[in-house]
Amino acid sequence: MPDLKGLLPLLPSHLPRYFPSKRLLCLSNGHGEDIIAVRVLQALQKQADPLQIAALPLVGEGRAYHQAEIPLVGAVKAMPSGGFFWMDGRQLARDLQGGLVQLTWSQLQEIRRWAQQGGMILAVGDIFPLTLALLSGVPYTFIGTAKSEYYLRDDNGKLFAAERLDAWSGSVYYPWERWLMSRDRCRGVFPRDTLTTQILQKLAVPALDLGNPMMDGLEPTETRSLVYSESVASLRRSSWDSVSMAPSQQSVNVLLLPGSRVPEAYDNWQYILQAVAGVIESFTAKPLLFLAAIAPTVRLEPLHDDLEAQGWSLVSAVGISASRRFPDSAAQWYQQGKATLVVSQQAFAGCLHRADCAIAMAGTATEQFVGLGKPVVTLPGKGPQFTPKFAEAQTRLLGRSIILVRNPTQVADALQSVLQNPEQLEQIAENGRRRMGAPGAAQRIANYLMQQF
Structure with missing residues (x-):
C-alpha cells in the first residue's frame, strides 16, 4: 500500500490537508474560559454520534471540567497569578518560581502526544491556547474570549481617543494573532460579538458570528424579578x-x-x-x-x-x-x-x-x-x-x-x-x-x- 502521507503535498490547495479522527482536545486558560469550554463540550456530548472528548486546563486545576465529568489529560497546577502574570511583572516572577516554564513545557508535550493519534484542538481564551493549538500539528478552532473590538471602538465603529495607538493594525487582534487564526489548519474562529467578527472577516480571518457561549447555561428557573422601582x-x-x-x-x-x-x-x-x-x-x-x-x-x-x-x-x-x-x-x-x-x-x-x-x-x-x-x-x-x-x-x-x-x-x-x-x-x-x-x-x-x- 502506498504511503499516503507523501501524497499530501500534491493535493489541490482547496482540499483539506488533514482528516481528523473523531477526537477533540479542548485547551482553555482560566476559570471563566473553562466554563465556556464546558458549555460547548456538553453540547458536543449530546450529538447523535459524539466525539471522544478530553480537556487540558492551562491555568488552574480545571474544576469546571471535573464537575462536568470531562476527562483531563496532562499536568494541571494553579499558579500564583491565576493566569494574570502578563498584567504585573511581579506576578510573572512568582509564576516562574512556581514552575510556570516546566508546566508549560509539560503541557505542550502532552498536547503533541495526544495529537499523534489524530483529532482536532478547540482553543478557548487568548493567544496562549491558540499558539499551543498551532504547535499541536493538527487542525484547530478558536473561541476568542479575551478580546473584543469594543475595547477599541464604540457601537458606531468610532475609535476611543485613548486607544488609537492600539488600533494601529486595524483590529484589537494583533497581526501575529491573526496569523495564527488564518493558517490552513485553523478551521474556524468564533469571536465573542458581531462587531469583532465583522472586522476579522475583513482581515481574511475565517471568523463566524455564532454568538457568545458565555450566555449559555444561565436559564432562569423562576418567572419574576424583584426590582427597586x-x-x-x-x-x-x-x-x-x-x-x-x-x-x-x-x-x-x-x-x-x-x-x-x-x-x-x-x-x-x-x-x-x-x-x-x-x-x-x-x-x-x-x-x-x-x-x-x-x-x-x-x-x-x-x-x-x-x-x-x-x-x-x-x-x-x-x-x-x-x-x-x-x-x-x-x-x-x-x-x-x-x-x-x-x-x-x-x-x-x-x-x-x-x-x-x-x-x-x-x-x-x-x-x-x-x-x-x-x-x-x-x-x-x-x-x-x-x-x-x-x-x-x-x-x-x-x-x-x-x-x-x-x-x-x-x-x-x-x-x-x-x-x-x-x-x-x-x-x-x-x-x-x-x-x-x-x-x-x-x-x-x-x-x-x-x-x-
Missing part, C-alpha cells in the same frame, strides 16, 4: 418571586461578585463589603437582599470571618422567607438589621437572574450579568486581575452597562441613581443583549465542529 418592573419581568412580601415591601436584590481567582477574591470581598455597608445605610425604604455568587475556587471561611467583622450574623435559613425557593440548600444566610445576605457556591445562574443590579469585581461573571440586561457598579482592586486598568477596559468592553467608581463609598449613590432611572435601565438592557448576544452559541459552535469531522 415599579416603573422598572413594567420594563423587565424575569425571574423571582420567593420573598413573601407585599409589592411595596419587595426587596432590592444586589448581586455580589468578588471574582474567582484567589487570593485576590478575598481582597475584593473586603472592598465589596465596604460598599455593602454604604448601600445598607443609603437604601432605607425597602429591605435589601445581597446575593453573593462565590466561585468553587474560593474558600468560604475567610468570607465568613469578614462578614462577622462587619456585623453580620449567621442565621438559620428556616426563618428567612427568601430561602424558601432558593436553589442552593447548602447556602449560608446572614442577617444585619433589615438586610439579608446569602453566600452560595451552587446557584450561580439563580443569583444572576434574581438580582436587580450588581457590585462586581469579576471578569466573566460580570459580563454574563450584563448580558442579562442589568446594571453593574464596579471598582478597582489590588489585582493582579482587577486593577484600575482592567476595570477601565471592562467599561469600554461593556459600555453603558458598567458604572465605574473609584472607591466603595461611591457605590451606594451609583446604585440609587441607576435603579431610579427607567430610561437608563432600558438602555442598559438593550446594550447588554447587543454586546453579549443571545443564548444558544454553544450548540451552534458544537454543530459547526461536528461538520468539521
Whole structure:
C-alpha cells in the first residue's frame, strides 16, 4: 500500500490537508474560559454520534471540567497569578518560581502526544491556547474570549481617543494573532460579538458570528424579578418571586461578585463589603437582599470571618422567607438589621437572574450579568486581575452597562441613581443583549465542529 502521507503535498490547495479522527482536545486558560469550554463540550456530548472528548486546563486545576465529568489529560497546577502574570511583572516572577516554564513545557508535550493519534484542538481564551493549538500539528478552532473590538471602538465603529495607538493594525487582534487564526489548519474562529467578527472577516480571518457561549447555561428557573422601582418592573419581568412580601415591601436584590481567582477574591470581598455597608445605610425604604455568587475556587471561611467583622450574623435559613425557593440548600444566610445576605457556591445562574443590579469585581461573571440586561457598579482592586486598568477596559468592553467608581463609598449613590432611572435601565438592557448576544452559541459552535469531522 502506498504511503499516503507523501501524497499530501500534491493535493489541490482547496482540499483539506488533514482528516481528523473523531477526537477533540479542548485547551482553555482560566476559570471563566473553562466554563465556556464546558458549555460547548456538553453540547458536543449530546450529538447523535459524539466525539471522544478530553480537556487540558492551562491555568488552574480545571474544576469546571471535573464537575462536568470531562476527562483531563496532562499536568494541571494553579499558579500564583491565576493566569494574570502578563498584567504585573511581579506576578510573572512568582509564576516562574512556581514552575510556570516546566508546566508549560509539560503541557505542550502532552498536547503533541495526544495529537499523534489524530483529532482536532478547540482553543478557548487568548493567544496562549491558540499558539499551543498551532504547535499541536493538527487542525484547530478558536473561541476568542479575551478580546473584543469594543475595547477599541464604540457601537458606531468610532475609535476611543485613548486607544488609537492600539488600533494601529486595524483590529484589537494583533497581526501575529491573526496569523495564527488564518493558517490552513485553523478551521474556524468564533469571536465573542458581531462587531469583532465583522472586522476579522475583513482581515481574511475565517471568523463566524455564532454568538457568545458565555450566555449559555444561565436559564432562569423562576418567572419574576424583584426590582427597586415599579416603573422598572413594567420594563423587565424575569425571574423571582420567593420573598413573601407585599409589592411595596419587595426587596432590592444586589448581586455580589468578588471574582474567582484567589487570593485576590478575598481582597475584593473586603472592598465589596465596604460598599455593602454604604448601600445598607443609603437604601432605607425597602429591605435589601445581597446575593453573593462565590466561585468553587474560593474558600468560604475567610468570607465568613469578614462578614462577622462587619456585623453580620449567621442565621438559620428556616426563618428567612427568601430561602424558601432558593436553589442552593447548602447556602449560608446572614442577617444585619433589615438586610439579608446569602453566600452560595451552587446557584450561580439563580443569583444572576434574581438580582436587580450588581457590585462586581469579576471578569466573566460580570459580563454574563450584563448580558442579562442589568446594571453593574464596579471598582478597582489590588489585582493582579482587577486593577484600575482592567476595570477601565471592562467599561469600554461593556459600555453603558458598567458604572465605574473609584472607591466603595461611591457605590451606594451609583446604585440609587441607576435603579431610579427607567430610561437608563432600558438602555442598559438593550446594550447588554447587543454586546453579549443571545443564548444558544454553544450548540451552534458544537454543530459547526461536528461538520468539521
